[in-house]
Amino acid sequence: MSAESTDHRKRPRRRGEALVNAILEATIEELAEHGYAALTMEGVAERARASKASLYRRWTSRSTLVMDAVYHLLPHPSDIPDTGELRGDLLLLLRRTARTLSGPAGEALRGLLGEALPYPEHAAEIRSRSQGMGRQMMAEVTRRAVARGEIPAEAVAGARLDVGQALLRNHFLFRLEPIPDSLVVEIVDTVLVPLFHTPPYEPSGPGGAPEQEREPVRAPEPWWDREPEPGQDREWERSRER
């Protein structure tokens, strides 16, 4: 029984919520540092100065732990911005999503999808947590725009509500870089705003489809204009906070 030099089990022991928080925090850090695929339970335990047994006492698997950890840092969908005009709301909404994706939550998202087949119930959870939220906020924002008379009610059709989030996720998942703000502006100006000002196409519709008199949609601001115009409003490039 040769007592090792640092054999002391004298550390102040955390229990309950304090321990849980430490573990979740460590999980987020490991996630941000190594990504999902390289995240190990042992790594989390060591970083949190906890034992693996403590982890398994609460979470049955890596994926449940990660989901739980990520859930605690997602923005709550309750507060939906209201700038008084559709474009401003959309910009705020997408910027928020972009910021969330650029953090550890995005890293988790990447990896959790890969385990969808073995654990279908997890996939359902991811979907309800991340996707439902985005569509809900889009629905609210467009509803307001319709109420304001800014856009026609028919323009708010099912799949359209997903377009913005889908484009952001698409960029994020397939590129490692964080989402540049210029992409957000581009999505809003070249896709979302025109789309929500336009009623959907009806294949059996009257008048023949592409035959309408084409009045150009309103072209908001230049979306990626590099021209050195001095009067350019680049306000949104600075409004990274929020």
Added chain:
Amino acid sequence: MSAESTDHRKRPRRRGEALVNAILEATIEELAEHGYAALTMEGVAERARASKASLYRRWTSRSTLVMDAVYHLLPHPSDIPDTGELRGDLLLLLRRTARTLSGPAGEALRGLLGEALPYPEHAAEIRSRSQGMGRQMMAEVTRRAVARGEIPAEAVAGARLDVGQALLRNHFLFRLEPIPDSLVVEIVDTVLVPLFHTPPYEPSGPGGAPEQEREPVRAPEPWWDREPEPGQDREWERSRER
């Protein structure tokens, strides 16, 4: 198969391409059966009746093997459908993507994303292979529509080319079910066709239809020059070590 394991080393031995094909085929099957996360090199080797050494002689890791296997069953982007009208082309294009995603390629896509952080170079590969292809085909189809006079050239703006694929991937990644054809039709009719037609804004709102200044949307850069992504050398697929 017929050879008993006690009968050592009497099986007819495959070499070169025959062996490679057997391994890739086995990889696809394992992928479809267990998903990416549960795919093991040992499992692939056993199913292909090959040795792990034979795998590692050609592929340095699980992810490179999977990427190579998937690459061989992706539809070649060269043959792009031409139905004579934009809507028909879009339907064919998206249906093809939907079919691809519903197979083992989709399963691989899910899992490979989770390894993006540890292996950034893999992420670049996935991007150039799956995303670049989709955008390329979209670009071709819309180019034809413009040439036909079906849609205005200004309607073909950067981010719009990704909308269709992004929506499909979005659905696929967050729901386990295969993509229903109704979704494809919905995307085409409520999102893509209106978007590429940039149809007129109908001031149907009572009292104060928005009367903004209409500058036509201008095409920024030739879209076919965007995102060629310099890493086109497919060096790794010929990873002949030794």
Added chain:
DNA sequence: CATTTTAGGAAACTCGGCGTTCTCTAACGA
């Protein structure tokens, strides 16, 4: 056809993480 060269098969091996279980003890509660 005989011999050399190349490359695949099987199995053993190391290494590291998973998930479990054990002992010991700090923290808590009555």
Added chain:
DNA sequence: TCGTTAGAGAACGCCGAGTTTCCTAAAATG
């Protein structure tokens, strides 16, 4: 104060990644 709960830490068996060794089948060469 004393029992109860729960966390720390270590050890364990297991499995798959990736490597290596030995042997031999298949191709290349004459």
